[in-house]
Amino acid sequence: MYIVSDFSFRRDLSILKTPNFSKQLLKWYSKNARSHPWKKIKNPYFIWLSEIILQQTRVEAGTPYYLKFIETYPTIQQLAKASQDEVYSLWKGLGYYSRARNLHHTAKTIVDKHNGQFPENYEAILALKGIGPYTAAAIASFAFDLPYPVMDGNVKRVIARYYGYTKDVMAAANKKELQLLLDQSFNKKQPALFNQAIMDFGATVCKPKSPNCQACPFSKTCLAFQQNEVKSIPLRISKIKRRDRYFHYLVIKDDKHILFKKRQDKDIWQHLYDFPSIEHDENKQLSLKVLKGFVKEYTHVSAKKADILVKGPKSQILSHQRIIARFYTIYQSDLKSIAKENDLDLVQLKNSSSFAVPKIIDWYLKDNSISLFS
Numbered sequence: 001m002y003i004v005s006d007f008s009f010r011r012d013l014s015i016l017k018t019p020n021f022s023k024q025l026l027k028w029y030s031k032n033a034r035s036h037p038w039k040k041i042k043n044p045y046f047i048w049l050s051e052i053i054l055q056q057t058r059v060e061a062g063t064p065y066y067l068k069f070i071e072t073y074p075t076i077q078q079l080a081k082a083s084q085d086e087v088y089s090l091w092k093g094l095g096y097y098s099r100a101r102n103l104h105h106t107a108k109t110i111v112d113k114h115n116g117q118f119p120e121n122y123e124a125i126l127a128l129k130g131i132g133p134y135t136a137a138a139i140a141s142f143a144f145d146l147p148y149p150v151m152d153g154n155v156k157r158v159i160a161r162y163y164g165y166t167k168d169v170m171a172a173a174n175k176k177e178l179q180l181l182l183d184q185s186f187n188k189k190q191p192a193l194f195n196q197a198i199m200d201f202g203a204t205v206c207k208p209k210s211p212n213c214q215a216c217p218f219s220k221t222c223l224a225f226q227q228n229e230v231k232s233i234p235l236r237i238s239k240i241k242r243r244d245r246y247f248h249y250l251v252i253k254d255d256k257h258i259l260f261k262k263r264q265d266k267d268i269w270q271h272l273y274d275f276p277s278i279e280h281d282e283n284k285q286l287s288l289k290v291l292k293g294f295v296k297e298y299t300h301v302s303a304k305k306a307d308i309l310v311k312g313p314k315s316q317i318l319s320h321q322r323i324i325a326r327f328y329t330i331y332q333s334d335l336k337s338i339a340k341e342n343d344l345d346l347v348q349l350k351n352s353s354s355f356a357v358p359k360i361i362d363w364y365l366k367d368n369s370i371s372l373f374s
């Protein structure tokens with residue numbers, strides 16, 4: 001029975017010939033399941049690792065990280081015992097380091113407060129740091145066969161298209177309606193299989209662009225396809241507003257070393273490494289006067305214009321901010337005492353790639369373009 005008829009977006013449902021969504025989906029999955037190393041396992045720790053790694057990361061990019069993590073930390077106790085720098089170092093390249101921070105924090109919580117055992121019910125899983133409704137449903141269903149359907153971007157798209165849901169899928173007000181549509185399609189007897197099937201289906205057939213509707217088992221029953229609305233569904237009206245921030249970095253180095261600063265503030269990139277910086281409210285290079293003062297503050301040297309090399313601007317987009325960075329490099333001979341006086345880390349250039357740094361710093365370290373201050 002279609003609860004969908006209660007909603008204002010209801011279309012002519014008479015075209016729906018095969019209402020058993022779950023049965024058809026599982027039939028498709030029996031022949032088309034993707035094989036991933038975290039599938040067909042029941043270890044909640046491994047499942048949790050894979051889910052956190054795959055947030056905001058494509059499967060192809062995330063798989064080597066998953067394999068590295070389970071090899072380095074085969075148990076949650078080993079992950080809890082590791083230092084944050086070690087975890088960050090393994091995470092390097094994945095970005096969104098708050099995921100790694102929460103992962104480490106939650107491993108310690110499970111060891112300290114749950115006796116090293118992953119909680120076995122949805123509410124207790126959801127209460128863990130860094131775990132939202134999607135990840136809690138994934139762990140609950142995959143590890144413990146609990147009847148919780150997962151709702152991520154892939155699933156929203158499949159459900160919205162199948163039911164011809166024309167409202168904004170990003171709006172919080174429409175969340176309940178989408179959840180009801182998913183709930184009525186869900187297979188409570190085979191929750192793990194259903195969740196894996198709908199995620200694989202969304203990723204390989206009902207793709208965001210160019211879905212393979214001609215080969216789709218739902219082509220006769222999918223409202224978006226039947227009504228020629230595949231391109232316009234799902235409707236996504238993003239409300240995210242990003243603010244621009246302008247960072248000016250002072251890079252102090254010699255031929256073999258560079259000075260890093262570990263970020264401590266309650267700001268972005270907490271506990272990652274970057275350089276001494278000042279923030280400005282305008283998208284332009286610092287004046288020579290300000291820059292000279294900046295250099296003097298750290299080195300006690302009165303720099304000349306010709307001593308300063310400039311790189312950037314380079315931007316990095318975060319969920320709610322856009323960072324625009326400029327780098328001012330100055331060569332100095334006594335890095336050891338500058339590091340000591342300013343609480344900086346003296347790092348050998350050949351080892352700098354093993355430090356957990358934001359993407360924008362990684363770009364600085366790898367990019368060779370540089371110009372004189374002008």
Ligand code: SF4
Binds near residue numbers: 206
């Ligand atoms: S017919 Fe097309 S739009 Fe509809 S579920 Fe299948 S792939 Fe998605």
